[in-house]
Structures are given as C-alpha cells and as structure tokens.
Amino acid sequence: MPIALFALTLSAFAIGTTEFVIVGLVPTIAQDLGVSLPSAGLLVSLYALGVAIGAPVLTALTGRWQRKNVLLMVMLLFVVGNLLAWMAPTYSSLITARILTGLAHGVFFSIGSTIATSLVPREKEASAIAIMFTGLTVALVTGVPLGTWIGQNFGWRATFMVVAALGLIALIGSALLVPKNLKQAPPARIAQQLSVLTQPRLLLVYAMTAVGYGGTFTAFTFLAPILEQVSGFESGAIGLIMLVYGVSVAVGNIWGGRMADRMGPIKALHIIFTALALVLLAFTFTAGNQIAAVITILIWGAFAFGNVPGLQVYVVQLAEKYTPQAVDVASGLNIAAFNVGIALGSILGGVVIERMTLMDTAWIGALIVALALVLTRLSGFLDKRDQLQFI
Numbered sequence: 001m002p003i004a005l006f007a008l009t010l011s012a013f014a015i016g017t018t019e020f021v022i023v024g025l026v027p028t029i030a031q032d033l034g035v036s037l038p039s040a041g042l043l044v045s046l047y048a049l050g051v052a053i054g055a056p057v058l059t060a061l062t063g064r065w066q067r068k069n070v071l072l073m074v075m076l077l078f079v080v081g082n083l084l085a086w087m088a089p090t091y092s093s094l095i096t097a098r099i100l101t102g103l104a105h106g107v108f109f110s111i112g113s114t115i116a117t118s119l120v121p122r123e124k125e126a127s128a129i130a131i132m133f134t135g136l137t138v139a140l141v142t143g144v145p146l147g148t149w150i151g152q153n154f155g156w157r158a159t160f161m162v163v164a165a166l167g168l169i170a171l172i173g174s175a176l177l178v179p180k181n182l183k184q185a186p187p188a189r190i191a192q193q194l195s196v197l198t199q200p201r202l203l204l205v206y207a208m209t210a211v212g213y214g215g216t217f218t219a220f221t222f223l224a225p226i227l228e229q230v231s232g233f234e235s236g237a238i239g240l241i242m243l244v245y246g247v248s249v250a251v252g253n254i255w256g257g258r259m260a261d262r263m264g265p266i267k268a269l270h271i272i273f274t275a276l277a278l279v280l281l282a283f284t285f286t287a288g289n290q291i292a293a294v295i296t297i298l299i300w301g302a303f304a305f306g307n308v309p310g311l312q313v314y315v316v317q318l319a320e321k322y323t324p325q326a327v328d329v330a331s332g333l334n335i336a337a338f339n340v341g342i343a344l345g346s347i348l349g350g351v352v353i354e355r356m357t358l359m360d361t362a363w364i365g366a367l368i369v370a371l372a373l374v375l376t377r378l379s380g381f382l383d384k385r386d387q388l389q390f391i
Contacts, residue, residue, distance in 0.1 A: 002119045005131050007177035008112045011075055012135025014166040015105050017143030018082055019047065019136075021163070022098075024148030024224050024242050025156045027235065032156065033091045037225055038350030044221050045346040046095055050102020051109075051339035058107045063329075067111055068178050074111075075171040078104040082164035086157050097160075106339065110332030113312050115178075123261065125316070130257025130309040138250060145243040152235060196330045199322045201382065205315045206337035208375045212273060212311070213341030214348070215368030216304050219280060219361040221346040223297075226358050231293045244294060248301030256306030265314035266380040269307055273373040276303040280366035284359055308338075 022029075022043050030040035062070045081101030088094035116128040143166070151159040196202055219226070227233045227241060259268040279300045286292035312334060319330030345368070349361045 004119055004178050005116055005128060007174050008116060008132045009135040009138075010173045011071070011108060011170040012112065012132055013139045013143060014075075014135075014163065014170040015078060015108055016136035016139030017147055017166060018078075018085075018101060018160070018163045019105060020139065021144045021147035021151070021159055022047070023221060024144060024238050025151045025159065026222065026224050027228065028151055029094075029156050033094070035091055037222065038354055039091070041221050041346050041350045043095065043098055044217070045343040045350075047098040047102040047105075048339035048341075048343035048346065050099040051106040052102075052336040052343065054103035054106030058103060062107070066180070067115055068174075068180055070107065070111055071115075071174050071178060072171065074104045074107045075167060075174055077101075078108070079164050079167040079171060082160045082167055085160040086164060088157070102339070106332070106335055109335045113316065113331045113335070114327060117313070117316055125261075125313050127257045127261055127309070129312050130254055133253055133257075133305070133308050133312075134250065136249075136253070136305065136308075139246075142243075142246070144246060145239040148239040148242055149236075152239070196319070196323050196326050196333060201318050201322055201379070202315065202330055202333070204375060204379050204382070205311065205318060206333060208269070208372050208379065209311050209315075209334055209337040210341035210344070211368055211375060212276075212307060212372035213338050214345035215280065215341075215365040215370075215372065216276065217342045217345030218349040218352070218365035218368060219283065220304070220365075221349045222353060222358060222361055226287055226361075227293065230287045230358055231290050233290065241294060241297060245297050245301040248298045249305045252302035252304070252306040253308060255302070257309035259306075260310035260313060265310040265317070266376060266383060268310045269314070269376045270373065270380070272303050272307045272310070273369055273376055276300075276307075277366045277369040277373060279303060280362050280369060284362040284366075287359055287362065311338075 026037060026040045026043075029035075029043065030037050033040075078101055081097055081104060084097035084100065085094055088097050112132055113129055116132045117125040120128040143163075147159040147163065150162060224235075224238050227238055228235060233241065256268060256272060259271070262268075279296060283293070283296045283300065286296045312331070315334040316327060316331055319327045323330055345365070348364070352361050352364055
C-alpha cells in the first residue's frame with residue numbers, strides 16, 4: 001500500500017480521538033458544567049451535525065483546489081477547534097468548538113476516501129479505505145481510553161489540549177508524506193453536484209448508512225453511564241473497557257474491509273448489520289452483569305465499525321456509475337450520512353433516557369439497525385435487477 005495511505009491514517013487517528021473520546025467523558029462534562037446527561041450527549045450530536053454540514057458543502061466548495069492543500073487546511077482547522085475546546089469556559093462555547101472541529105472532520109474523510117481509492121487498484125479499494133479508517137479504530141484502542149483517563153484525572157479540558165497536539169503531529173505528517181500532485185477528477189458543476197441528491201440509488205445507500213449508525217449510537221453515546229449505573233463499574237474502569245472495545249473495533253474494521261473486497265459490499269453489510277442488531281439486543285440483557293457486559297461490548301466492537309469500508313466503497317462504486325462527475329461530492333454525502341445517523345441516534349438516545357431508562361437505548365438501537373438491514377437487502381435486490389436489465 002502507498003505510504004500516503006499511512007499519512008491519511010495518522011490524520012484519521014487524531015480526528016477519531018476527538019470524535020469518540022467525548023463518549024467516555026459524557027458523565028464528567030455533565031457534572032463539571034452542571035448539565036444533564038442528554039445535554040452532555042448533545043456534544044456528540046452537534047459535532048456530528050458539523051461533520052454532516054462540512055462533508056458535502058465544504059467538499060463541494062473546495063472541489064477546484066488541490067487535494068493536499070485542502071487536507072492541510074482542514075487539519076489546521078482541526079487543531080484550532082480543539083484548542084478552542086480546551087479553552088472553552090462554558091457549555092455553549094464548548095458546543096461552538098465541537099461544531100467547528102466537526103466541519104474539519106467532514107471534509108477530511110470525504111476527500112480522504114477518494115484519495116485512498118485513487119492510490120490503489122480497484123480490487124483493493126475497500127482495503128485501502130479500511131487502512132485509512134484504521135486511524136479511527138486505533139484511536140478507539142489508544143486515543144480514546146487515554147483521553148478518557150486524562151479527562152477523569154486532569155480534567156476534560158486537558159484531553160482536548162492533548163488532541164490538539166495530536167492534530168499538529170498529523171498536520172506535519174500529511175505535509176511530509178502526502179504527494180503534491182494527487183489525481184483528482186475535474187470539479188463538478190453545481191448541476192452535477194445536485195444530481196447526487198436526486199439519484200435514488202445513492203439516496204438509498206445514504207439511508208442505509210444513517211440508519212445503521214443511528215442504531216449503534218442510540219446506545220453507544222451513553223455507554224459510559226450505562227457501565228457506571230447499570231453494570232456497576234467504577235468511573236476509572238471506563239477507559240479500560242473502551243480499550244477492550246477499541247481493540248475489537250480495530251480487528252472488525254480490517255475484517256469488514258476484506259469481507260467487502262471478497263464477497264462484495266452488499267453481502268458483507270448483510271452479515272454485519274444482522275450481527276450488530278443481535279448484539280445490541282443481547283446487551284439489553286447482559287449489561288447488568290459485569291463479565292457478560294464486557295464480553296458483549298467486545299463482540300459489539302467487532303461489528304460496530306466493520307460496515308464502514310463496505311458502505312464507503314459501495315457509495316463510490318455507485319457514484320462512478322450514476323454520477324461520475326461528482327464522486328467526491330457523493331463520497332462526502334456518505335460521510336454526512338454517517339454523522340446524521342450519529343447525531344439522530346444520540347438525540348434519540350437522550351430522549352429515551354428522559355422518558356424511559358438507560359437500557360432501553362440498546363433494544364431500540366437494535367430495531368433501528370434491523371431497519372438498515374432491510375434497506376441493504378432492498379439495495380441488493382435493485383443491484384441484481386439492474387444487472388439483469390443490462391444483460
């Protein structure tokens with residue numbers, strides 16, 4: 001694999017740390033700033049909305065710029081956003097910093113996916129995306145547990161200061177390793193960009209992405225309070241459990257990419273969504289036992305992010321077929337769909353907590369993932385129908 005992929009992975013590590021470390025800090029931030037758990041959970045939702053806006057809109061606006069220049073500017077914005085979070089004196093200022101950082105996140109993964117696929121042969125596209133997204137999973141293994149531990153022992157603001165330093169290292173790494181003259185398609189006209197939003201097959205994949213991730217984050221956003229209040233773990237153990245989860249995610253992400261390469265995205269996604277729904281349903285019953293809860297979380301991690309490579313390569317393949325002049329925009333919209341799902345799932349989880357109980361987030365999340373499975377089967381059926389029509 002080209003060395004540029006590892007530069008993208010380094011940037012993804014920094015971004016993944018700041019995105020997911022907030023999950024382990026939700027109880028700490030809620031207590032420090034004097035807000036409720038659902039309000040603290042909004043820091044996950046609003047960050048995701050920043051990503052959802054940044055991915056398609058800023059990707060389209062920077063379509064004529066050199067990809068490396070966009071990458072460096074995005075990483076600079078990321079560093080600034082985390083520094084603002086470090087200095088944030090109030091809940092509202094922290095929200096502003098999170099949204100700003102989310103804008104950078106959206107553009108990075110939008111252009112990063114298309115850069116990754118352009119660097120390798122077609123048969124290795126899913127694996128290339130999986131390698132880039134390994135930065136996210138490594139962040140879950142190391143960055144998130146360490147950030148959670150820092151936040152619990154030195155204050156949550158210290159976590160964002162450390163993440164800003166990680167972002168600076170990633171910025172330097174991208175400047176040194178990513179080639180200057182990256183191949184990129186001619187920038188799409190406005191009409192071509194809008195055509196992505198009118199293509200039913202792409203909209204269906206975006207729905208698969210948003211619903212699949214929405215189900216996961218309905219419960220995952222509030223994993224820390226579940227482990228403390230339901231499973232009975234001390235707050236100091238949360239970082240270690242996130243480490244266990246992250247190790248499983250790292251394995252599942254690579255495995256999911258290889259599965260998508262070997263059997264195709266649809267078959268891989270069918271298996272992953274089925275398993276994910278079953279695991280979330282099981283967590284409803286196992287969370288009350290510490291050993292069973294950790295085992296379930298370990299299995300959960302193996303499937304939670306295994307769908308990323310398949311979904312991303314699938315939308316790129318469909319965009320190349322239906323909107324070939326706007327592949328970057330189509331890719332960016334799928335990143336937006338991931339984060340719309342995260343935002344809506346987090347908000348729904350907060351509503352469930354207010355009106356029901358913490359553990360109701362798990363089985364409700366399972367139902368939502370089951371809907372993603374139905375949409376996946378529908379998309380697979382349409383693929384087969386199109387192939388028969390072509391023949």
